[in-house]
Every structure is written in C-alpha cells, then in structure tokens.
Amino acid sequence: MHIEIYDTTLRDGAQGEGVNFSLEDKVLIARRLDAMGFDYVEGGYPLSNPKDAEFFQRLVAEPLKNAKTCAFGMTRRKGIAAADDPGMKALIESQAPVVTIVGKTSEFHVREVLQVSLEENLAMIGDTIAYLVSEGREVIYDAEHFFDGWKLNPEYAAKTIQAAADAGAIRVVMCDTNGGSLPEEVAELTRAAAAAVEVPLGIHTHNDCELAVANALASVDAGATHVQGTINGLGERCGNADLISVVANLALKKKKGYKMLGGGDSQADALEHLTELSGYVYEIANMLRRGAQAFVGPSAFAHKGGMHVHAINRVAESYEHIPPESVGNARRILVSELSGRSNIIAMTTKLNLQEDKALMDAVLKEVVDRENEGYQYEAAEASFALLVRKLARAFTPHFELVKYHVTTESRGGSPLTEATVKLLVHDPEGEDTVEHRVAEGDGPVNALDGALRKALKGRFPQLAEMQLVDYKVRVINSEAATAASVRVVIESRDADGETWGTVGVDENVIQASWQALVDSIEYKLCKEEGAGGGGQG
Numbered sequence: 052m053h054i055e056i057y058d059t060t061l062r063d064g065a066q067g068e069g070v071n072f073s074l075e076d077k078v079l080i081a082r083r084l085d086a087m088g089f090d091y092v093e094g095g096y097p098l099s100n101p102k103d104a105e106f107f108q109r110l111v112a113e114p115l116k117n118a119k120t121c122a123f124g125m126t127r128r129k130g131i132a133a134a135d136d137p138g139m140k141a142l143i144e145s146q147a148p149v150v151t152i153v154g155k156t157s158e159f160h161v162r163e164v165l166q167v168s169l170e171e172n173l174a175m176i177g178d179t180i181a182y183l184v185s186e187g188r189e190v191i192y193d194a195e196h197f198f199d200g201w202k203l204n205p206e207y208a209a210k211t212i213q214a215a216a217d218a219g220a221i222r223v224v225m226c227d228t229n230g231g232s233l234p235e236e237v238a239e240l241t242r243a244a245a246a247a248v249e250v251p252l253g254i255h256t257h258n259d260c261e262l263a264v265a266n267a268l269a270s271v272d273a274g275a276t277h278v279q280g281t282i283n284g285l286g287e288r289c290g291n292a293d294l295i296s297v298v299a300n301l302a303l304k305k306k307k308g309y310k311m312l313g314g315g316d317s318q319a320d321a322l323e324h325l326t327e328l329s330g331y332v333y334e335i336a337n338m339l340r341r342g343a344q345a346f347v348g349p350s351a352f353a354h355k356g357g358m359h360v361h362a363i364n365r366v367a368e369s370y371e372h373i374p375p376e377s378v379g380n381a382r383r384i385l386v387s388e389l390s391g392r393s394n395i396i397a398m399t400t401k402l403n404l405q406e407d408k409a410l411m412d413a414v415l416k417e418v419v420d421r422e423n424e425g426y427q428y429e430a431a432e433a434s435f436a437l438l439v440r441k442l443a444r445a446f447t448p449h450f451e452l453v454k455y456h457v458t459t460e461s462r463g464g465s466p467l468t469e470a471t472v473k474l475l476v477h478d479p480e481g482e483d484t485v486e487h488r489v490a491e492g493d494g495p496v497n498a499l500d501g502a503l504r505k506a507l508k509g510r511f512p513q514l515a516e517m518q519l520v521d522y523k524v525r526v527i528n529s530e531a532a533t534a535a536s537v538r539v540v541i542e543s544r545d546a547d548g549e550t551w552g553t554v555g556v557d558e559n560v561i562q563a564s565w566q567a568l569v570d571s572i573e574y575k576l577c578k579e580e581g582a583g584g585g586g587q588g
C-alpha cells in the first residue's frame with residue numbers, strides 16, 4: 052500500500068525554536084525533498100511574510116519535478132466571505148496547486164480561542180474549502196487538535212471533518228497538535244475518523260510526549276495513508292514526527308508492505324540517502340546534528356562497550372537492528388576506558404597494522420590509563436591513531452618543540468595576543484633546521500596555531516590545505532579547584548572535506564591546546580605519507 056509522505060519542514064519545522072530558513076535555504080531543501088520522491092512539500096504560509104510568498108513564486112518559475120507544492124493557510128476569518136479574506140487571496144496568488152487549510156476540530160477551541168459559534172466554525176471550514184476548490188486548487192484539510200477535540204465532543208469533531216470532506220477536501224489529516232496523545236488513542240480515533248468520512252486520512256503528530264513517530268505509525272496501521280512531518284523532527288515546541296524515522300520504520304520494520312517515496316528501487320535509493328538528507332537539513336538550518344538520532348545520527352551505529360564490539364566483530368547484527376548502510380549510515384567503533392581488546396583490534400585494522408597481542412594489550416592499557424587522566428578518544432580518533440603508532444614504534448615526529456611563548460596584552464582596548472614558537476624541524480634527507488616564528492591571533496590558540504604553521508610551512512607547504520574547524524574546552528576534575536585539568540578537543544578539516552579530531556589534557560589550557568594542535572598537524576603529515584589512516588570524516 053502506498054503511504055504518502057508530506058513534508059512540512061519549511062512551515063511547521065520553521066516554527067521550531069532556533070530554526071530560521073532563508074528563501075534560498077527553503078528552495079534548496081524543497082528541491083532535495085523533490086529529488087528524493089516526497090509526495091508533498093509544504094513551502095510555508097504565504098500570508099505570513101514576504102519570504103514565504105516569494106518562495107512560491109520561485110517554484111512557479113521553476114516547478115518541482117515530482118512533489119506537489121503546498122501552500123498553508125487557515126480557514127477564513129469569522130464573519131466574512133472566503134473570497135474577501137486576505138488569507139485566501141495570498142493562497143490563490145501563491146499559485147501552489149495544493150492548499151493545506153488548518154481548521155478547528157475542538158469545540159473548546161472554537162468557543163474559547165476563535166470565540167465563534169459551533170455553526171460558524173463549520174461554515175468557516177466548508178466555505179474556505181469550497182472556495183479554494185472552485186479556484187482549481189486541491190485542498191488538504193488539517194484538522195487541528197483532532198484527538199483532543201474528539202475526546203471532548205466526538206459528534207462535533209466528526210461534523211468538522213465531514214464539513215471538510217463535503218466541501219471537497221482530498222485528504223483529512225488528523226493533527227495531534229499539542230502532542231499529548233498516546234499510540235492506542237491515535238489508533239482508536241483513526242478508526243473512528245475512517246467511519247466518519249470516506250476521504251483518505253492523514254496523520255500529523257507532535258513530539259511533546261516523545262511519541263510523534265510512534266503515533267504516526269499507529270495511525271498508519273489503523274488506516275491513515277498520508278503522513279505529515281519534518282526532517283529531523285524540527286518543529287513547534289518539542290517538534291514534529293521525524294519523517295526520517297517514520298519512513299525508515301515503515302519501510303524497514305513494518306511487515307505490511309508499505310510503499311513510499313516512489314516505491315521499489317527509488318524507495319531503496321531514497322532510504323540509502325536518509326543520513327545525507329538529515330545532515331543536509333542540519334547544515335542548512337545551521338544546527339548541530341543530534342548524535343543519538345535514530346537511524347541517521349553519528350552514534351546510531353557507534354559501538355563503545357567492549358562486549359558489544361567483540362560480538363559485532365563476529366556477527367554484525369548481534370548489536371545492530373538493521374545494516375547501517377540501508378539508511379546511508381556507517382558503523383563506528385569507539386575507543387574508551389570501556390573498551391576491550393576487540394575495540395582496539397577494530398581500530399588498528401583500520402590503521403592497517405598487523406594484529407599483535409602484546410601491542411593490543413599495551414594500547415588498551417594506555418587508553419584506560421589516559422582516559423583516567425582525562426583524555427577521551429571517542430572524538431579524537433586522530434590522536435588515537437598517533438598513540439597506536441607511537442606504541443608500535445611506527446611513528447617518527449616531523450618536528451620537536453624547543454619552546455613556545457604566549458603573551459596577552461591590553462592597554463585599555465581589545466587585548467592583543469602574540470605567540471612565539473621555536474621548533475626543530477626534521478628532514479630525513481637533509482639537515483634538521485631550527486625555525487623561530489611569531490604570530491598574532493584573536494586568542495592564544497589562534498596565535499599559537501599561526502606561529503606553528505609559519506614555522507612549518509617552508510618544509511610542509513601542504514599544511515595550508517588544512518584548517519581548524521572546531522575547538523572545545525572542558526574542565527574535567529573541577530572538584531580539585533586549582534589543580535583542575537582541562538581537556539581540549541580540536542577538529543580539523545582537509546581540503547577534501549575529511550575531518551579528524553585530536554585531544555590534549557593538562558592543567559594549563561594553552562599546553563592542552565598545544566598537544567591537540569601538534570597531534571592535528573602530525574596526523575595530517577602522516578596521512579600524506581600514507582601512514583595516518585582511520586580518519587573520521
């Protein structure tokens with residue numbers, strides 16, 4: 052059975068705190084969803100702001116290829132004809148072929164929020180849809196507060212969706228607007244709605260009880276054939292149903308043969324692009340990815356516990372509910388104090404090192420000891436790779452520190468930071484040289500990085516290709532007051548997009564930063580020589 056997937060990232064997703072798409076962002080996301088086979092893409096509320104209105108004009112100039120574009124609006128204002136309502140005018144002018152209209156289902160909302168009679172609300176629903184249909188639009192009706200409204204007054208709730216169906220709505224979508232319903236209630240009321248109207252039913256759920264996806268799935272099992280939600284679950288308050296999880300569960304977990312996103316090969320292809328889609332939307336929204344996001348998060352198939360990794364090495368599905376590749380994700384093995392030898396073997400295999408029991412034991416001991424001192428290798432695979440090479444005696448440093456010096460000076464204005472670095476730079480085929488360089492920076496780490504690069508750029512020009520993209524500091528034993536150590540984790544990126552993390556720990560933040568900086572540069576140089584391996588990007 053085909054289940055329609057309706058994306059409202061650009062409207063309800065944009066109602067999430069901290070989400071603000073530009074016009075260009077919206078167009079890019081709409082086209083990506085279109086390419087992946089989504090049935091409907093809701094672009095926004097044309098009455099609300101010029102950007103949303105302009106979005107639809109952009110799609111008139113260059114329409115989506117597969118998905119239907121939907122413009123969102125509410126039922127006509129009380130006491131006026133639909134044709135006279137500015138909201139209707141904006142919807143018609145959007146030229147979107149589909150209009151999604153939200154209307155009230157709950158008599159409580161009709162009385163207390165709209166403050167109109169129950170009859171006037173029914174007329175507002177019917178008039179609005181009939182008018183838009185007469186203007187040649189397909190209308191999807193979003194029944195706001197459907198579940199709460201039905202529980203309060205089922206006869207009235209049924210009348211509201213019947214008014215929508217009678218006026219020509221092509222879908223009636225049951226909205227769990229406050230996100231307070233449970234899956235069993237959603238299933239039961241989906242069956243009740245199916246008995247009240249013949250129009251295909253849809254489901255639109257919010258995540259206030261962490262049940263948006265479960266509620267959407269329950270509704271589909273009970274007969275809904277259209278699911279509304281957003282990518283990554285962005286949306287008002289706690290968000291909407293995450294369509295990534297909805298699609299992955301319907302396609303991969305349910306045994307009822309649900310088909311979506313084009314079905315067949317296109318469906319499989321779309322599933323394999325879900326991780327990429329999730330990252331794309333986070334990137335455009337300028338938001339950090341959620342590590343533990345189901346199916347597509349970086350931690351969704353990351354194995355940390357030694358016993359898990361041991362089992363995974365024997366049979367992948369022992370600790371994985373689906374193959375990570377089926378949703379475009381990848382297995383990751385983490386190294387930490389919770390590791391057993393299996394974690395270390397998995398990581399060193401990635402580094403192309405021979406399996407060597409004595410080395411594995413030494414690495415495991417070193418990792419456990421260092422994590423006890425505050426190091427953490429989960430986000431610092433490059434430092435781990437260097438640590439293994441050092442223990443395997445397969446590492447020759449490219450340079451050594453003679454001394455560094457960092458000063459910060461303020462004469463009343465913004466402080467100025469300056470770093471001096473003196474290095475012994477090795478040259479296996481020639482003479483070692485001493486490089487002594489100074490650089491200014493926005494802060495101590497920036498200045499140190501500048502001076503370090505100046506000292507190395509003559510001998511290693513390829514360092515110009517890499518840049519530091521993230522810097523995190525954390526105090527790790529704050530109860531020890533003055534003796535507290537800090538952990539610095541630096542993320543670096545190469546010209547080809549590969550990223551790697553390095554770590555440093557010390558009581559002095561500059562020394563911790565120096566360790567992480569040196570590891571970052573050594574990793575890049577080893578990588579160039581084919582000896583780094585195991586990048587994280």
Ligand SMILES: CC(=O)SCCNC(=O)CCNC(=O)[C@H](O)C(C)(C)COP(=O)(O)OP(=O)(O)OC[C@H]1O[C@@H](n2cnc3c(N)ncnc32)[C@H](O)[C@@H]1OP(=O)(O)O
Pocket residue numbers: 063066096098099100125126127128129153154155164165175195228287
């Ligand atoms: C469940 C949902 O997510 S629905 C979508 C919610 N999204 C948004 O609100 C974002 C876009 N909204 C906006 O840009 C603005 O709210 C607008 C342009 C729609 C309206 O702005 P304003 O005219 O200034 O009204 P305001 O937002 O203060 O109040 C909403 C008005 O709509 C009325 N209203 C609310 N729902 C409906 C409905 N389904 N049908 C008709 N009128 C409605 C309210 O009664 C209120 O009118 P009133 O002040 O005459 O009582």
Ligand SMILES: CC(=O)C(=O)O
Pocket residue numbers: 063153193194195196226227228229255257
């Ligand atoms: C329509 C909608 O966004 C809701 O009821 O949640």
